[in-house]
Amino acid sequence: MNQIPALLPKPQLQRPLWIYAAGRVRPWEEAVLHVTSEGCQRGMNVFEGLKGFWQPDGRFGLLAMRRHYRRLKRSAALMHMPFEMSFEAYDAACHAITACQREPARNMWIRATLFLVEGHWGIGDSTDLVLAAYHYPRGVPPRMATGVSTWRRAADNAVPARIKSSFNYLAARFAKIEGRSRGYPEMVLLNEQGRVAEFIGSGLVMVRDGVVCAPPASEGAFESITIDIIASLCADLGIGFERRPIERTELIIADEIAAVGTLNDITVIGSMDERPMGPSPVLDRILLRYLDACEGREPHPALDLTFGD
Incomplete structure (x- = not known):
């Protein structure tokens, strides 16, 4: 364990x-x-x-x-x-x-x-x-332990998740402090309906039956550039991808979960609320392809880079 x-x-x-x-x-x-x-x-x-x-x-x-x-x-x-x-x-x-x-x-x-x-x-x-x-x-991010926060993502007509602003991270601050007391560097935020929105500072992707799933923006998820990139990589790798609501109990029975974003890249979850998660063959495959493109070993059009003088 x-x-x-x-x-x-x-x-x-x-x-x-x-x-x-x-x-x-x-x-x-x-x-x-x-x-x-x-x-x-x-x-x-x-x-x-x-x-x-x-x-x-x-x-x-x-x-x-x-x-x-x-x-x-x-x-x-x-x-x-x-x-x-x-x-x-x-x-x-x-x-x-x-x-x-x-x-x-x-x-x-x-x-x-x-x-x-x-x-x-x-x-x-x-x-x-x-x-x-x-x-x-540099390199592959280490696996991470996490859990579900008691704090919730606000509704679009209150604090729109579509705006990337510091005030939008008030619930994230509460959840971060809550998670720290449990030894978790990240926590999952649910929306007002009790479904998954995202991690406090990253998007969330889940694998069930070989298909990568991510909550849509209508669930309170930020419109993630990294998740868009993952969708493109999945298409090229022959991996199913869909955006759909994710229920909280799916986090318990998911095959694989990752926190994804510009800072975390694709950080695979090793345990969810102290429940160990097993191997992550689908997400590991996507992660390695992602890093190969970011670090120039095998470029991909979905991961465009600019260079200074």
């Missing part, structure tokens, strides 16, 4: 030397937000998580940049936040911040956050894009 630790170790937070803010790369300490701004007082921000991978030829590529850019613009539009930066400038800024900090032994993850820095209740608004880049291990 999997051993579930009583408490997770205290995380070692990275403190980079550089950050992108106010239009350029600058020392970390210079990225400031006034306490009276709506970005600070009301949590008015939208963000994306981006991932960069080393390639066999020594180049460093950022994954699915156009899709992440479009999703950031969509979140900003839903929040009535102006964001006029072109894709070319956005892509160049992301490569600029990673170029300052790249290490050959590790990949990188970028938190791209658009803050509302001027304006009041939609009048006179202006924003600033802040990019913070962190190192991330």
Whole structure:
């Protein structure tokens, strides 16, 4: 039986030397937000998580940049936040911040956050894009223990999951703290109907009878770029894929489960609420194909990369 630790170790937070803010790369300490701004007082921000991978030829590529850019613009539009930066400038800024900090032994993850820095209740608004880049291990993510949280994903007409914003992670914060007390780094959030929405910081995919299943956006799941990529990989690998509601009890009888997203890649679940899960032949196959494409060994059109100068 999997051993579930009583408490997770205290995380070692990275403190980079550089950050992108106010239009350029600058020392970390210079990225400031006034306490009276709506970005600070009301949590008015939208963000994306981006991932960069080393390639066999020594180049460093950022994954699915156009899709992440479009999703950031969509979140900003839903929040009535102006964001006029072109894709070319956005892509160049992301490569600029990673170029300052790249290490050959590790990949990188970028938190791209658009803050509302001027304006009041939609009048006179202006924003600033802040990019913070962190190192991330290369290779296959280790299997993870998890469970179902008592906290719920809010409805679309209350806190829309379609908007990737910090305020949307309030329930996730509660669930994260709840999970930490049980030794779980991630937790599953259910929706108001008691069905599966997603993990607190990742999408969720489940395998039953050889078919990969994922909750649709109507279940409170964020519209995941990684799950879209998995669907494309499944089509090429001859693996069934469908989006459908997932009941809580299916998590108990599922053949395989994974937390998927830009940060976690495809992290296979080793136990669910202390119930050990067995081998994961379907998800392992998808994961290896995913990493082969991300790291340039076997490119795939669904995993497009951009490269800086």
